[in-house]
Amino acid sequence: MVRLKVNGVVHTLDVEEEAPLLWVIRDEIGLTGTKFGCGIAQCGACTVHVNGQAQRSCVTPVGSVQDAEITTIEGLSANGLIPAQQAWIDHQVPQCGYCQSGMLMAVSALLAANPHPSDEQLEQSITNICRCGTYPRIRAAVRALAATGEG
Ligand code: FES
Ligand code: FES
Known part of the structure; x- marks a missing residue:
């Protein structure tokens, strides 16, 4: 057991x-x-x-x-959306969506440890693969979150 x-x-x-x-x-x-x-x-x-x-x-x-x-x-969001989820909506990140729960788990862990990641830190930390190529939108969403320090 x-x-x-x-x-x-x-x-x-x-x-x-x-x-x-x-x-x-x-x-x-x-x-x-x-x-x-x-x-x-x-x-x-x-x-x-x-x-x-x-x-x-x-x-x-x-x-x-x-x-x-x-x-x-x-x-991840027992009470409403966490800021990263709202940023994903605002920046229309998901395409097919299949990779996105994993992306959000990876990004939310990064932001909890480092609320203001640079693009380089994002690329080094988030090695998740998106076959739809949503990386530019992920970067935009994380930049917006990094600017406010929310995650
Ligand atoms: S299913 Fe676990 S890393 Fe791909
Ligand atoms: S949104 Fe389709 S695989 Fe990432």
């Missing part, structure tokens, strides 16, 4: 400790906002927060995060 705390809720689950966190979040807990892209830690579609840090859940064994606070896109 594995004990996981996701979005403030504790789950006791009959899964192997080696099972990828992504599959447990989606298939066992039923939170499908976190996406599968590559399964090999390359694309970032599966990004969640583990103790506030962005982490790729496709390569995270659930047994390694049993004592952690895990946040998914569903738990």
Whole structure:
């Protein structure tokens, strides 16, 4: 049995400790906002927060995060939208949207650690892939957030 705390809720689950966190979040807990892209830690579609840090859940064994606070896109904004989500709307960032929950998890973790990231820091920190090419709009949204210090 594995004990996981996701979005403030504790789950006791009959899964192997080696099972990828992504599959447990989606298939066992039923939170499908976190996406599968590559399964090999390359694309970032599966990004969640583990103790506030962005982490790729496709390569995270659930047994390694049993004592952690895990946040998914569903738990990012328990009370209304966080500023990053509003900026995503204002700058019309999403296209197909598939990568965007992972993008928002990665960007919100960056902004929590560094409220005023430069373009260079953004590019170094956010290695998530968007096949629709929304990078210019992401940069614009993050620039607006960096100017206000909100994230
Ligand atoms: S699905 Fe995890 S990084 Fe691509
Ligand atoms: S918005 Fe389509 S993959 Fe990023």
